[in-house]
């Protein structure tokens with residue numbers, strides 16, 4: 001059945017993987033593209049990256065972190081339930097080529113977003129080094145899956161509970177310092193993480209692609225909610241992106257715009273703590 | 280005193296439409312006018328002179344038999360009046376509410392020369408509402424099946440109209456709509472207080488009953504393209520994708536939080552029902568001092584929405600003067616009554632941000648009117664040194680829209696003009712691609728509901744002819 005939830009499995013306390021029946025999208029989607037879904041008629045339209053798809057079964061997979069009302073509701077759905085709507089594939093696909101050696105850096109739920117890109121880069125013949133990180137060990141996702149498609153997998157946790165004690169950007173810095181020749185970097189995760197990774201690669205002039213997650217409404221280029229500044233120019237992330245040259249992105253603007261509805265979202269989730277600032 | 284019936288008719292004044300009091304309605308989203316009662320409609324209908332060569336009809340892009348339907352109203356046959364209109368206009372409840380009658384049908388009514396024209400729009404709305412409420416909706420006869428299939432891209436007034444016409448001509452029709460709800464601007468742009476969404480929903484239901492298939496959540500050009508549709512076996516494609524991309528001022532500070540495009544502001548409020556947050560999940564900023572930039576219908580809809588969402592001060596900031604305001608007269612009048620403040624001859628030059636990157640002010644420059652420009656309107660010229668700051672905590676940019684490039688960019692050989700609008704034959708809607716037709720805002724730039732519908736009617740006839748040749 002169209003938009004039916006096939007499975008909804010917890011990958012960690014806060015991250016969930018959902019498989020949805022959506023044959024048309026599964027058929028045409030490419031790495032780097034996303035869907036917009038609604039849970040019910042009163043729901044918000046939220047964008048989520050397509051992490052994987054199975055054209056034969058007509059299904060696609062998303063991986064989401066529970067941060068507010070919609071993602072919390074999503075986590076409560078069960079196999080057999082139906083989403084009100086799923087729109088996609090949206091956004092420009094990732095430019096996939098054999099660049100040589102690429103490093104794919106994923107932070108938090110961004111690891112899920114990085115996965116399809118990493119996979120496509122590997123399939124295109126690149127030497128792939130993956131660096132993944134999370135706050136703590138038990139919310140780290142996709143370790144096995146990434147190991148299978150990477151030439152090398154490096155891990156960090158903020159609290160040192162697993163892998164390198166520190167940030168993914170430290171590992172990248174060490175890699176560069178150690179003389180590894182890197183042709184391209186992909187950085188996907190929380191805004192501060194992407195910003196720091198770009199600062200690490202900038203002095204070495206390593207092209208760095210980031211995937212931006214501004215607030216969206218229609219995600220078809222109609223509203224401008226998703227506008228970001230890249231190289232001093234306004235771009236719509238839903239149609240011009242979501243991937244951009246990280247060295248040109250105004251991350252401070254992205255961070256402030258992501259906080260626009262902080263107070264109201266608190267009201268919607270009735271939670272005492274808003275997670276906006278962590279993103 | 281004479282018994283001349285014309286003289287008697289002339290004594291009846293144009294009938295006003297009862298409406299909510301301004302102080303009440305500025306706090307709710309219910310429709311502003313209540314519509315005519317049966318008695319008032321009868322009276323208004325009697326004002327029509329039943330001209331032999333009615334000039335009003337030439338003013339209507341879909342050629343409604345205006346004296347014909349008004350005669351039926353005057354005779355008390357309201358359902359008959361509605362059916363008369365529906366012979367040429369499938370969406371009368373909508374047109375009666377949103378057509379700029381003062382520049383279309385009513386401006387050319389003979390009565391307008393000496394006084395007030397017949398209230399054609401209000402009568403049209405009245406009969407359409409009467410028919411809908413009676414539940415006595417007729418599903419018209421369809422021609423026998425042609426075995427041909429047409430794809431309609433976009434479900435705004437153009438798409439809805441052509442789908443209805445093509446189905447009646449016997450073709451199988453599928454509408455593809457990018458959003459989750461059909462209706463185009465009628466659903467996401469025009470607010471509830473001006474066009475209740477139940478009316479649009481009823482029209483969409485009617486179309487489904489007629490047999491058109493509607494597939495929401497499909498953006499043609501992403502995933503499926505126009506060529507994919509043709510390859511899948513659609514014999515013709517109509518593009519009614521509107522001119523939905525927002526235009527910004529391109530001045531410093533425009534990406535501050537609290538600054539919206541009108542498309543975003545209205546989509547949040549109307550399509551996503553953010554005015555009912557948190558019952559609905561989508562949030563919207565609640566500005567206390569709101570500036571809306573622009574002077575068209577879109578600007579009026581935005582500023583009146585801001586008032587209803589609790590603004591203390593809601594401004595229209597427009598760079599020309601009152602006489603140049605492009606909005607429908609009724610909307611300007613309603614906005615004034617509700618307490619909207621107009622700042623004419625004023626143009627923003629910079630947005631000022633405060634704490635947390637939220638807009639706190641807008642630097643403007645005073646303008647004066649110079650010589651007429653290409654559009655025939657006097658060109659606004661900035662007055663040097665006249666800058667001043669307006670305190671605002673929210674801004675809505677409603678200075679226009681432009682073509683969304685998704686369809687043209689993914690349809691090789693589809694000719695567009697230098698603004699990105701699709702080039703189409705005004706008589707047939709034919710584009711540079713065989714079997715592909717277009718109409719409405721994506722061809723004209725931002726126009727009107729009834730013009731989009733007129734395009735769709737002409738394109739339906741052309742597509743019907745084309746399909747016969749296959």
Ligand SMILES: Cc1cc2nc3c(=O)[nH]c(=O)nc-3n(C[C@H](O)[C@H](O)[C@H](O)COP(=O)(O)OP(=O)(O)OC[C@H]3O[C@@H](n4cnc5c(N)ncnc54)[C@H](O)[C@@H]3O)c2cc1C
Nearest residue numbers: 046048049064065068069070071213214215216258265276
């Ligand atoms: C192109 C794109 C791809 C994304 N892919 C993923 C993904 O694969 N996995 C994942 O976990 N998250 C992803 N996100 C972010 C995800 O959309 C938000 O976490 C989600 O919308 C939050 O909704 P909520 O109602 O649960 O939280 P809310 O309480 O509504 O919001 C919490 C925070 O989420 C952000 N947010 C809210 N609404 C939106 C919106 N409509 N669009 C974007 N951000 C919003 C804001 O920062 C907000 O402060 C992606 C975002 C974009 C733009």
Ligand SMILES: Cc1cc2nc3c(=O)[nH]c(=O)nc-3n(C[C@H](O)[C@H](O)[C@H](O)COP(=O)(O)OP(=O)(O)OC[C@H]3O[C@@H](n4cnc5c(N)ncnc54)[C@H](O)[C@@H]3O)c2cc1C
Nearest residue numbers: 433435436437457463464499520521576719720726727728
């Ligand atoms: C706020 C506002 C107020 C207005 N007020 C009035 C008024 O009072 N009177 C009046 O006459 N006119 C008014 N107008 C103008 C009028 O609404 C438009 O001229 C009219 O809607 C154009 O009709 P359309 O069918 O060409 O396009 P639209 O109504 O814009 O519909 C286009 C549809 O196509 C969909 N679409 C776009 N791209 C794709 C794609 N690639 N694939 C699938 N679907 C797609 C869109 O989502 C949309 O639903 C107003 C406009 C606005 C924005």
Ligand code: SF4
Nearest residue numbers: 339374378383384400
């Ligand atoms: S459809 Fe519009 S232009 Fe035509 S008669 Fe009705 S109100 Fe007038």
Ligand code: SF4
Nearest residue numbers: 327328330335388389
């Ligand atoms: S021009 Fe005016 S008076 Fe004459 S038929 Fe039309 S509506 Fe009636």
Ligand code: FES
Nearest residue numbers: 219221223224238
């Ligand atoms: S989300 Fe509306 S334009 Fe990008």
